[in-house]
Amino acid sequence: MTDVSMTVNGEERTASVPPETTLLTVLRENFFLTGSKLGCDVGDCGACTVLVDGIPVNACLMLAGQAEGRDIVTIEGLANQDGMHPLQQAFENLASLQCGFCGPGVIISAKALLEENPDPSVDDIRDALSGNLCRCTGYTKMIEAVQDAARIMRGESADEAA
Amino acid sequence: MVMRAFDLVSAETADQAVALLAEHGSEAMILAGGTDMLVDLKHDKHRPAVVVDISRAGDLKGIEITDEGLRIGALVTHTEIMKSPIVQENFPAMVHAAHTIGAVQTRNLGTLGGNLVTCVPSMDSGPTLMALDAEVAVAGPDGRRRMTLDEFFVGPRKTTLKENELLVDILIPKKNVGKPVDFLKFGLRKGQALALVNAASSFWVDWDKNAFVEPRISLGAVAPTVIRVPEAEAYLDGREITPDATAEAARLAVEAAKPISDFRASAEYRRDLIAVLTRRTLENAYDLAKAKR
Numbered sequence: 001m002t003d004v005s006m007t008v009n010g011e012e013r014t015a016s017v018p019p020e021t022t023l024l025t026v027l028r029e030n031f032f033l034t035g036s037k038l039g040c041d042v043g044d045c046g047a048c049t050v051l052v053d054g055i056p057v058n059a060c061l062m063l064a065g066q067a068e069g070r071d072i073v074t075i076e077g078l079a080n081q082d083g084m085h086p087l088q089q090a091f092e093n094l095a096s097l098q099c100g101f102c103g104p105g106v107i108i109s110a111k112a113l114l115e116e117n118p119d120p121s122v123d124d125i126r127d128a129l130s131g132n133l134c135r136c137t138g139y140t141k142m143i144e145a146v147q148d149a150a151r152i153m154r155g156e157s158a159d160e161a162a
Numbered sequence: 163m164v165m166r167a168f169d170l171v172s173a174e175t176a177d178q179a180v181a182l183l184a185e186h187g188s189e190a191m192i193l194a195g196g197t198d199m200l201v202d203l204k205h206d207k208h209r210p211a212v213v214v215d216i217s218r219a220g221d222l223k224g225i226e227i228t229d230e231g232l233r234i235g236a237l238v239t240h241t242e243i244m245k246s247p248i249v250q251e252n253f254p255a256m257v258h259a260a261h262t263i264g265a266v267q268t269r270n271l272g273t274l275g276g277n278l279v280t281c282v283p284s285m286d287s288g289p290t291l292m293a294l295d296a297e298v299a300v301a302g303p304d305g306r307r308r309m310t311l312d313e314f315f316v317g318p319r320k321t322t323l324k325e326n327e328l329l330v331d332i333l334i335p336k337k338n339v340g341k342p343v344d345f346l347k348f349g350l351r352k353g354q355a356l357a358l359v360n361a362a363s364s365f366w367v368d369w370d371k372n373a374f375v376e377p378r379i380s381l382g383a384v385a386p387t388v389i390r391v392p393e394a395e396a397y398l399d400g401r402e403i404t405p406d407a408t409a410e411a412a413r414l415a416v417e418a419a420k421p422i423s424d425f426r427a428s429a430e431y432r433r434d435l436i437a438v439l440t441r442r443t444l445e446n447a448y449d450l451a452k453a454k455r
């Protein structure tokens with residue numbers, strides 16, 4: 001067993017796990033943060049996307065030991081007492097998701113994009129979401145929601161025509 | 163998927179990694195970004211007793227111009243290549259090649275060194291580097307050795323790297339820093355798609371004669387490893403840059419390649435792609451040369 005400790009959504013968390021445990025498994029099974037999903041388990045689908053030191057990665061392709069001492073943000077880290085994150089709110093307003101399984105990964109990818117680029121083009125958004133597969137929606141309303149959230153986060157109102 | 167049990171040790175420097183490999187011998191394997199390694203471990207393709215995690219080895223990072231050329235640490239990620247001002251300035255084709263790999267999440271984890279060591283024929287970092295005569299440095303118990311990518315690549319998933327050796331860095335020789343080069347990949351989608359064919363072309367221009375100087379053409383996914391096309395290079399060397407010359411080079415490239423048919427595309431289709439990508443990369447490299455002049 002190896003002891004791992006990391007900051008998850010602002011809190012210090014530790015666990016004792018076999019070395020061959022992925023970051024995704026620790027998050028879900030030791031820290032009970034089941035927002036990040038296990039889809040393909042091999043890097044294709046993006047359902048497991050989390051931020052590690054601010055950067056979106058596939059949690060299924062990282063060992064828990066490689067996350068030692070790092071700062072992790074999962075979907076559970078986005079909403080706070082004041083309410084949902086603008087991305088979550090925009091996804092709800094536009095009904096951007098259907099079954100929702102891809103949602104946590106998509107929103108984490110979108111959050112990373114908006115932190116780097118507050119005014120992304122549709123192509124920028126498509127590129128940022130190209131590692132998040134959605135079997136239901138066709139992506140259109142997700143892209144609109146990311147644009148809406150971007151406007152809100154820039155201090156404009158969501159429906160200001162672009 | 164469950165992985166078999168292994169011990170995980172972390173190397174903070176290249177030397178420590180080499181020492182750990184020496185200590186554990188054939189039982190040990192290197193782990194960098196894990197985008198190939200974890201998939202292989204989950205599919206039970208490797209059974210290491212010890213996994214040496216190099217993801218914190220700072221001296222394997224970094225992109226810099228040295229007296230010898232442009233040096234890229236083995237641990238540099240595809241995203242770091244895309245964001246590097248040095249790479250952006252000297253080799254936009256490398257930025258493009260890195261951008262075609264997987265998707266954001268994989269590019270944030272996956273490293274250049276891992277891409278070269280995994281050595282699949284469709285690797286997207288290979289052709290541009292090969293067209294620039296790039297060399298790799300590997301470190302083992304007996305010190306370091308350098309070789310060209312030609313020498314490094316042996317076959318599908320096989321390089322000359324020995325069990326106890328570490329890939330340290332990739333060097334584009336000084337004389338080729340700034341050499342016009344273009345890379346194109348044809349996949350079935352923009353994201354998360356392996357290359358059906360990829361290609362890179364590079365050459366200097368003798369402006370008095372408007373002729374090719376030191377032309378290089380490199381192809382991926384059409385042979386057991388990424389290859390160069392010496393026949394087409396010899397044909398172009400010293401020849402005037404004309405549409406006929408690039409068309410003939412493209413034909414020679416098709417002749418030299420040995421594409422296979424698989425579930426992604428037929429050999430016939432790949433041959434058409436080789437011709438088109440070879441011609442376009444030559445044309446684009448020429449445009450780049452004119453813009454830089």
Ligand SMILES: Cc1cc2nc3c(=O)[nH]c(=O)nc-3n(C[C@@H](O)[C@@H](O)[C@H](O)COP(=O)(O)OP(=O)(O)OC[C@H]3O[C@@H](n4cnc5c(N)ncnc54)[C@H](O)[C@@H]3O)c2cc1C
Pocket residue numbers: 042043044191192193194195196197198199200201216236237262263264265268271272273274275276277278279280284285286287323327328329330354355356357
């Ligand atoms: C979803 C997905 C999509 C992908 N799409 C593409 C694509 O479009 N194009 C493409 O080219 N690739 C693609 N890849 C593969 C690409 O991510 C890898 O080749 C990556 O670059 C490997 O780097 P890594 O750091 O993750 O290596 P790891 O997985 O950590 O290691 C890979 C291998 O190299 C060895 N190794 C790593 N670093 C060293 C070193 N410094 N010295 C010695 N040995 C070393 C390891 O022991 C292992 O055998 C994709 C992968 C995934 C999961």
Ligand code: FES
Pocket residue numbers: 037038039040041042043044045046047048049058059060061
């Ligand atoms: S579960 Fe990690 S990418 Fe699919």
Ligand code: FES
Pocket residue numbers: 097098099100101102103133134135136137
């Ligand atoms: S909403 Fe069902 S997978 Fe995206």
